[in-house]
Amino acid sequence: MHSPGERSAGGVAVIGPRRAAVELLLRTAVLGLVAWALWSVWRETAADRVATHVAFDGSPTARTRDSLAAHRGAGDRITWGGALVPLAAMVEPVREPGARWRVSVNAAGAIGLADSLGLVDSLTADERTVTMSAVRGALRVASGTTVARVVLGDGVTPGRVVVLGGAGWESKFVVAALEEAGWGVDARLTLGRDREVRQGDPTPRLARHAAVVVLDTAIGADAAALARFVRAGGGLVLAGDGARALAPALRAVAPGRVVASEPPETRHFDGLDGHAPTDALPLHVLGALRVDAVVLGVRDRSPTTAVRRVGAGRVAQMGFRETWRWRMQGDDRGQHEHRAFWSRLVASVAAVPAGAASAGGPPVPDEMSDESAPLAQLVHALGPAAAEPRPSTPRGPALPPWVGAVILGAALAEWGLRRRRGAV
Amino acid sequence: MADFVFATVQYDSGDWDSAPAVPANLIDSVARYTDIDVAPTGVIVPLGSRDLFKYPLGFLTGHLPVRFSDIERSTLRDYCRRGGLLFVDDHNHDVDGEFHRTAWEEIGRTVGPLVDLPNDHALYRSFFLFPDGPPTTSHELNGWGDNLVHKHLQAVMQGDRIAVLYSSKDYSSEWNYHPDNKRFLSVDNTKFGVNVVVYALTR
Numbered sequence: 001m002h003s004p005g006e007r008s009a010g011g012v013a014v015i016g017p018r019r020a021a022v023e024l025l026l027r028t029a030v031l032g033l034v035a036w037a038l039w040s041v042w043r044e045t046a047a048d049r050v051a052t053h054v055a056f057d058g059s060p061t062a063r064t065r066d067s068l069a070a071h072r073g074a075g076d077r078i079t080w081g082g083a084l085v086p087l088a089a090m091v092e093p094v095r096e097p098g099a100r101w102r103v104s105v106n107a108a109g110a111i112g113l114a115d116s117l118g119l120v121d122s123l124t125a126d127e128r129t130v131t132m133s134a135v136r137g138a139l140r141v142a143s144g145t146t147v148a149r150v151v152l153g154d155g156v157t158p159g160r161v162v163v164l165g166g167a168g169w170e171s172k173f174v175v176a177a178l179e180e181a182g183w184g185v186d187a188r189l190t191l192g193r194d195r196e197v198r199q200g201d202p203t204p205r206l207a208r209h210a211a212v213v214v215l216d217t218a219i220g221a222d223a224a225a226l227a228r229f230v231r232a233g234g235g236l237v238l239a240g241d242g243a244r245a246l247a248p249a250l251r252a253v254a255p256g257r258v259v260a261s262e263p264p265e266t267r268h269f270d271g272l273d274g275h276a277p278t279d280a281l282p283l284h285v286l287g288a289l290r291v292d293a294v295v296l297g298v299r300d301r302s303p304t305t306a307v308r309r310v311g312a313g314r315v316a317q318m319g320f321r322e323t324w325r326w327r328m329q330g331d332d333r334g335q336h337e338h339r340a341f342w343s344r345l346v347a348s349v350a351a352v353p354a355g356a357a358s359a360g361g362p363p364v365p366d367e368m369s370d371e372s373a374p375l376a377q378l379v380h381a382l383g384p385a386a387a388e389p390r391p392s393t394p395r396g397p398a399l400p401p402w403v404g405a406v407i408l409g410a411a412l413a414e415w416g417l418r419r420r421r422g423a424v
Numbered sequence: 425m426a427d428f429v430f431a432t433v434q435y436d437s438g439d440w441d442s443a444p445a446v447p448a449n450l451i452d453s454v455a456r457y458t459d460i461d462v463a464p465t466g467v468i469v470p471l472g473s474r475d476l477f478k479y480p481l482g483f484l485t486g487h488l489p490v491r492f493s494d495i496e497r498s499t500l501r502d503y504c505r506r507g508g509l510l511f512v513d514d515h516n517h518d519v520d521g522e523f524h525r526t527a528w529e530e531i532g533r534t535v536g537p538l539v540d541l542p543n544d545h546a547l548y549r550s551f552f553l554f555p556d557g558p559p560t561t562s563h564e565l566n567g568w569g570d571n572l573v574h575k576h577l578q579a580v581m582q583g584d585r586i587a588v589l590y591s592s593k594d595y596s597s598e599w600n601y602h603p604d605n606k607r608f609l610s611v612d613n614t615k616f617g618v619n620v621v622v623y624a625l626t627r
């Protein structure tokens with residue numbers, strides 16, 4: 001017996017085209033509804049993923065920031081807000097004794113600096129740079145509730161300085177200024193007739209000395225050794241009469257040469273009101289500078305100081321003479337300024353001990369990782385700050401209830417049709 | 425301008441010019457024994473003047489009581505702080521003399537306390553060697569003044585540097601003669617003066 005729309009052909013039931021079309025329609029409807037249901041469920045699940053807004057009342061630690069960034073990378077919706085202000089701190093090693101790091105801060109308003117033991121220093125709105133010699137742990141730089149944290153590394157401990165010159169006030173006070181600034185000084189001051197005053201071991205050696213200061217032209221056989229010292233990485237300062245660099249070996253490394261010399265009588269400290277102290281110093285004017293020389297100081301459009309690299313070292317040529325008068329005849333700040341002038345001049349060429357050229361230092365534990373620009377690093381990790389989103393309203397189920405009934409009914413109908421014609 | 429100019433310090437009280445031949449004699453010795461660029465004549469510079477700072481070594485002597493004015497005290501204090509060296513010699517060679525008592529007091533309250541300078545100090549080997557400390561003077565050996573041979577000089581130290589060097593040995597009398605007369609001496613008695621100058625220029 002066959003149902004309507006079927007006929008037998010050789011014992012096999014053959015369905016008519018109408019019935020076949022109905023079965024195909026039902027089968028297609030079931031599959032389509034199932035696919036639509038799955039897609040709807042997936043879409044609702046994706047829409048319901050975690051949405052988090054973090055309101056910071058201070059700078060997050062690197063660990064917190066990186067954790068939120070990881071969630072964001074996994075697809076969670078992370079937004080953030082809070083009163084963080086732009087703040088950046090930078091550390092560079094200093095080659096001068098008594099100050100191992102120079103910390104530069106870019107921020108508006110007052111800045112507090114602290115280490116693990118407490119407040120170290122503070123900067124007013126007009127100050128943005130400070131040198132530091134002793135910091136325990138990482139340095140925290142705070143502006144309001146925003147805190148940057150920088151790791152200072154090992155800093156630099158410069159070697160000693162050799163001063164070569166004649167016995168005279170300039171040599172005496174250059175040695176004094178460098179010693180007062182914290183440099184260890186070895187010196188050899190000539191008195192003539194094979195007589196000299198020695199202090200320490202004044203034979204330049206890179207293992208011991210960072211720089212050599214030459215204050216006199218009469219250094220004779222030392223010139224070739226000084227040139228080798230520079231090429232091997234040492235620093236050389238040709239200053240005052242030493243800037244004339246008459247020895248061929250020194251002329252070969254000097255940034256330039258002295259092209260004119262002012263008589264000492266033309267300059268004096270009396271009536272210096274409003275002028276820089278260096279205006280009272282007689283000068284060997286530098287000229288014929290080499291192409292790789294960099295001019296560091298100018299007076300009346302004449303170069304006073306120039307530096308250049310020679311091999312692995314550096315050479316500075318400074319034309320001011322009788323700088324000791326700055327200390328003795330200057331105003332109340334003269335002694336300090338003279339000391340700082342010489343310390344910086346020597347530091348500009350001083351050799352850096354091997355392995356201390358960068359401020360990076362050894363790897364640090366995670367809690368001390370660098371957070372030198374907290375706001376910029378937060379924006380980089382989580383995007384710009386956003387307003388807190390409004391709470392979402394509750395929603396109904398992802399699929400209307402009838403969808404299941406339709407799928408079930410269509411599947412049963414299609415199954416019933418096939419049962420009636422004896423198909424499996 | 426010569427690097428070294430010998431400066432005699434003039435002060436308002438006392439007889440600051442009691443040893444007028446000392447500067448020329450020491451200038452002669454410095455030029456004779458060293459290659460230091462020294463001016464052929466010395467200068468006289470008031471203690472209360474800013475000109476004092478042009479001469480980082482000053483020589484002060486006298487017989488009479490010393491009383492510094494306020495400006496002299498202030499200038500001397502600043503002079504020593506900046507690195508100047510004041511060499512003071514008691515022309516009386518008498519620890520009970522007026523100069524010694526008043527100068528000692530003035531220096532003490534202006535710069536700091538005077539203490540004995542060890543006889544192995546660098547001053548005694550800065551150029552000539554004086555292994556026994558400061559050389560004696562004929563005034564000490566002849567029993568004049570306080571009839572003592574002073575074994576030490578005194579100094580006000582600032583760190584390891586001499587700020588004020590004080591002598592009770594009366595070098596002012598010992599060196600107060602024309603340089604040409606050195607030829608009559610078997611040993612030049614101004615050599616210690618060269619040490620003072622060289623020390624001031626190098627330490």
